[in-house]
Each structure stands twice: as structure tokens, then as C-alpha cells.
Amino acid sequence: MKNYFLLLLCCIPFIGKSQSVDPKKSINKINEKFSKVADYKADVAMQFGIPNVKISNINATVLYKNPNKFKMKAKGLFFLPKQNPMQNVMNTLKDTANYQAIYSGKALVNGTNCIIVNIIPIKPMGDLVLGKFWIDDVKNLIVKSEITTKNNGTVATENKFGANAIYALPDEIKINMDVNKFKIPKMLALDINKKKKLDANPNNKKESASITLHFTNYIINQKIEDREFTTD
Amino acid sequence: MNNFGGLLINEFIKTFKKPRTFISFIALTILVLALQYGFYHDGKEIMKFFTQSLEEDFSINGNMLTSNFITYLILQFLIVQMPLLVTLVSGDIISGEAQTGSLRYLLLRPQTRTQIYFAKWIISMFYTLLLLIWLGILALVVSKFIFPNGDLIAAFSDGVHITRAADCNFKFLEAFGIAFLALGLITSFAMMLSAFAENSISPIIIVMSTVIIFTVIGTFELPVFEFLKPFMFTTHMIVWRDLFENPVPASEIITSCMVMFAHIILFFSIGLFHFNKKDITC
Numbered sequence: 001m002k003n004y005f006l007l008l009l010c011c012i013p014f015i016g017k018s019q020s021v022d023p024k025k026s027i028n029k030i031n032e033k034f035s036k037v038a039d040y041k042a043d044v045a046m047q048f049g050i051p052n053v054k055i056s057n058i059n060a061t062v063l064y065k066n067p068n069k070f071k072m073k074a075k076g077l078f079f080l081p082k083q084n085p086m087q088n089v090m091n092t093l094k095d096t097a098n099y100q101a102i103y104s105g106k107a108l109v110n111g112t113n114c115i116i117v118n119i120i121p122i123k124p125m126g127d128l129v130l131g132k133f134w135i136d137d138v139k140n141l142i143v144k145s146e147i148t149t150k151n152n153g154t155v156a157t158e159n160k161f162g163a164n165a166i167y168a169l170p171d172e173i174k175i176n177m178d179v180n181k182f183k184i185p186k187m188l189a190l191d192i193n194k195k196k197k198l199d200a201n202p203n204n205k206k207e208s209a210s211i212t213l214h215f216t217n218y219i220i221n222q223k224i225e226d227r228e229f230t231t232d
Numbered sequence: 233m234n235n236f237g238g239l240l241i242n243e244f245i246k247t248f249k250k251p252r253t254f255i256s257f258i259a260l261t262i263l264v265l266a267l268q269y270g271f272y273h274d275g276k277e278i279m280k281f282f283t284q285s286l287e288e289d290f291s292i293n294g295n296m297l298t299s300n301f302i303t304y305l306i307l308q309f310l311i312v313q314m315p316l317l318v319t320l321v322s323g324d325i326i327s328g329e330a331q332t333g334s335l336r337y338l339l340l341r342p343q344t345r346t347q348i349y350f351a352k353w354i355i356s357m358f359y360t361l362l363l364l365i366w367l368g369i370l371a372l373v374v375s376k377f378i379f380p381n382g383d384l385i386a387a388f389s390d391g392v393h394i395t396r397a398a399d400c401n402f403k404f405l406e407a408f409g410i411a412f413l414a415l416g417l418i419t420s421f422a423m424m425l426s427a428f429a430e431n432s433i434s435p436i437i438i439v440m441s442t443v444i445i446f447t448v449i450g451t452f453e454l455p456v457f458e459f460l461k462p463f464m465f466t467t468h469m470i471v472w473r474d475l476f477e478n479p480v481p482a483s484e485i486i487t488s489c490m491v492m493f494a495h496i497i498l499f500f501s502i503g504l505f506h507f508n509k510k511d512i513t514c
Contacts, residue, residue: 056394058396074294077292077295078292080290181285
């Protein structure tokens with residue numbers, strides 16, 4: 001009993017420290033950084049790791065205009081998660097009155113000390129169920145995030161920052177998500193005479209997919225016309 | 233050589249004077265245009281059905297109903313039909329003459345039987361090439377006027393493989409090359425049978441029956457038939473599809489091309505040997 005009491009006494013300084021982290025303050029600092037971005041345009045190279053989809057890399061142009069205009073243009077097919085984390089993360093955090101932010105510890109992500117903040121909606125925020133953010137509290141950047149929605153499950157992102165960290169704009173985003181097994185309609189596969197390859201996932205369990213986006217040539221706050229979001 | 237040239241011209245005129253030679257071109261035109269019309273009308277619905285499972289998790293950006301996709305589908309749908317169209321000419325080229333009695337007069341010419349057989353084979357292969365070029369024009373060129381250019385999304389049993397638009401033209405060129413080898417095999421097979429037969433119907437029926445039987449056996453996923461698949465030429469005839477796999481299984485494609493080439497030599501040799509020995513009674 002004495003030992004438990006001692007252990008509890010030892011933990012008191014840490015409890016005090018955890019309470020000293022104000023998650024909303026950290027989020028506000030990030031929002032403040034991003035609010036400096038009225039619009040941006042950048043080149044993006046996309047790499048795909050989607051189960052049962054063999055697709056080569058593609059280059060695209062990404063356009064953003066505050067508050068919520070977003071477009072990716074490419075000469076070819078590309079896949080993005082249904083809930084686009086590039087748009088979702090900042091939109092989710094924008095209005096701090098919409099959610100409860102809860103500090104839930106610290107973690108080391110890719111060599112960066114981060115605080116973990118959970119976001120729980122208190123007002124309707126689309127189909128958001130939970131948001132979890134790993135925030136570099138020194139540089140005020142979101143290093144990692146997990147956004148869980150009712151319809152599209154959980155989409156995780158890992159961000160790497162470079163010269164545009166002052167605007168909270170990443171140089172690389174790696175999107176990870178669990179996807180349903182892709183079923184090919186037999187009528188269209190028409191694999192006549194082909195020996196069927198062994199199914200690596202016979203139980204139709206969810207498989208993990210990833211999409212990596214490398215951003216270069218950011219052009220920030222150079223006034224992008226609205227029509228650029230409607231034309232291909 | 234001049235004699236052989238004359239023989240070639242003679243065979244060319246005989247083949248292209250027959251109305252039945254153009255049946256294949258008309259049939260192919262109707263088939264391809266019907267498919268293009270169908271996809272122009274209902275293509276978006278079909279694509280939805282195709283990507284339904286993917287769209288549960290992803291938003292797919294870009295046009296999927298492209299001219300390259302339509303060309304690929306047309307080629308895929310015509311796997312079974314093309315051999316029939318090719319056989320209409322090559323299956324008739326010797327037996328047709330045997331049936332009408334003109335073969336006897338042909339063999340009275342100073343050219344050797346080998347030269348005559350070779351000239352007929354060249355004309356049959358030329359007809360096959362023309363048919364493929366016509367298919368290429370209809371499928372690839374006409375589709376480009378109807379559908380937008382873009383990436384090709386091809387379905388295989390292990391998933392979808394996407395070929396970028398910039399790579400498609402060269403891949404289609406290669407695909408048509410392999411298809412020529414495949415149809416050349418059918419041409420040689422039909423001509424070999426034509427050397428054996430005394431009427432035109434038998435070679436056509438035998439070729440089509442063989443293609444249908446091999447294709448049906450090939451679609452069975454029963455282990456008992458697995459060992460047979462490498463020995464059936466239909467297994468190798470559709471290897472052009474593998475060009476659209478990512479990465480391209482080059483060794484499989486080369487092996488299949490060699491198998492098809494070996495078949496062509498085998499069928500040609502058997503046909504020629506029999507034609508040289510054949511007792512012409514009609």
C-alpha cells in the first residue's frame with residue numbers, strides 16, 4: 001500500500017505537466033500559420049500503393065484557395081481517399097468552437113517530439129467521429145493525423161515539412177488507409193486461359209493502402225482565379 | 233522469281249475477286265462500330281459497375297472511358313471472332329479450288345507445288361494483315377474521334393492495371409504485332425487443313441471447333457486441365473493482353489510468341505508436305 005502511495009506521489013509532477021499543455025492553444029498556433037495562406041499552387045508527384053491496383057506515378061498540380069476551394073489537376077488517372085486529408089485536416093481544426101480538444105500524451109514521430117491531441121466534435125462536423133493529431137509543439141506543425149469518419153473509416157497521414165513549414169504546408173504527405181478488397185467483375189477481367197494467381201487475402205479482410213504526395217514549387221498567395229478550380 | 237511474282241499476283245486477284253473475302257471486313261466494321269456505339273451510350277454505366285468496389289474507398293480522378301480503354305475492350309471482345317473471319321479465306325484457299333476443280337489446272341503451270349503453296353500462304357497472311365490493319369483503324373483511330381484520349385484501365389484477375397496514355401500507342405502497336413502472329417497461326421492451321429480437305433466448309437468448321445474447345449477448356453479452373461493449357465495454342469494467342477500488365481511479364485510474352493511461331497512453321501510444313509504429296513483427283 002505504501003509503495004502504491006509512493007508511486008502516486010512520483011506521478012504527480014507528470015500529471016501537473018500534462019495539464020499544463022493547452023491543446024487548443026497549440027491548434028490555434030497552427031491555424032494562425034495556415035491562415036497566412038490565402039491560396040497556393042504546387043506541383044505534386046504522386047506514388048500509389050493500392051492493393052490490386054497497379055498504377056504508375058503521376059505528376060499533378062494542386063490548387064487551394066481559402067476557405068475551401070481545392071483541386072488537383074493531372075493528365076491521367078489518379079486515386080485519392082474519398083475524404084481528402086489535405087483538405088480535411090485544416091478544415092477540421094479551423095473552428096475550435098466545433099470540437100473538444102483533449103491532450104492525451106506525448107510521442108516521438110519520425111524523430112520529432114509531439115503532443116497528441118484528440119478532437120471530439122461537440123457540434124455537427126460532417127461525418128467526423130474522431131480526430132487524432134500528433135503536433136510538433138515547438139514548430140507548430142501537424143506531423144501525423146488520423147481522421148475517423150462514419151462513412152469512410154480512418155485515414156492517417158504523416159507529414160514532412162521543409163521550406164514552407166512557416167505556412168504549415170508540407171513537402172510530403174503519406175496517406176495510409178484501410179480499404180476493402182477490390183473485386184473485379186468477371187465479365188471485364190476475361191482472363192481466359194490464365195492461371196489464377198493465389199489470393200493473398202481470401203477472407204476479404206481490409207487491406208492497407210498508401211498514397212504518397214511530394215510537393216514542390218509552391219507558389220503561395222499569388223491570387224488564383226476561381227475559374228482555375230472549374231477547368232481541367 | 234518472275235514466275236513466282238506472277239503467281240502471287242494471280243493468287244491476289246483470285247482471293248480479292250471473291251465476295252466472301254470482304255465479308256470479314258464488313259462483319260468487323262459492324263462489330264466494332266456496334267461496340268463503339270454501345271460504349272458511347274452506356275459506357276459510363278459500365279464503368280461505374282467496373283469501379284464500384286474501388287469507389288467505396290477512393291475518389292477516382294480523370295476520365296476512365298477513354299479511346300485506349302475502348303480499343304483494348306474491342307480487341308478483347310474479338311478474341312473469339314477474329315479466327316473465324318481469318319479462316320473464311322485461308323480455309324478455302326486450296327480446298328475451294330479443289331472443290332471447283334481449278335486446282336488441277338493450277339498445278340499444270342510451270343511453278344512447283346511448293347511455290348504455289350507458298351504463294352497461297354503469303355496471300356492468306358497478307359489478307360490476315362489487312363484485316364488486322366482494318367481492325368486497328370476501326371478500333372484505335374475511329375475510337376480516338378469518339379472518345380477522349382487518356383489512360384487505359386485494364387482488368388485482370390489479380391486487379392486492375394493502369395497504363396498511361398503516353399505508353400498506349402506503342403503497346404497497341406506491339407499488341408497488333410502479337411495478334412498478327414496469333415492470327416498467322418490460325419491462318420497456317422486453316423491452310424494446312426485446306427490442303428487436306430476437298431471442300432471449304434470442313435477446314436472452317438475444324439478451325440473454329442478447335443478454337444472454341446481450347447478456349448472453353450482454358451476457361452475451366454479445374455486442376456485436371458491445368459497441364460493441358462501450355463499445349464493449347466489459344467493459351468498463347470491472348471498473350472498480347474500481358475503487355476498491359478504492370479510490370480510487363482516479358483519472358484512469358486517471348487515464350488508465347490516463340491510457341492506461336494513454332495506452330496506456324498509446324499502447320500506450314502505439314503500442309504506443304506501433304507500438298508506436295510497430294511494426289512489431285514478433282
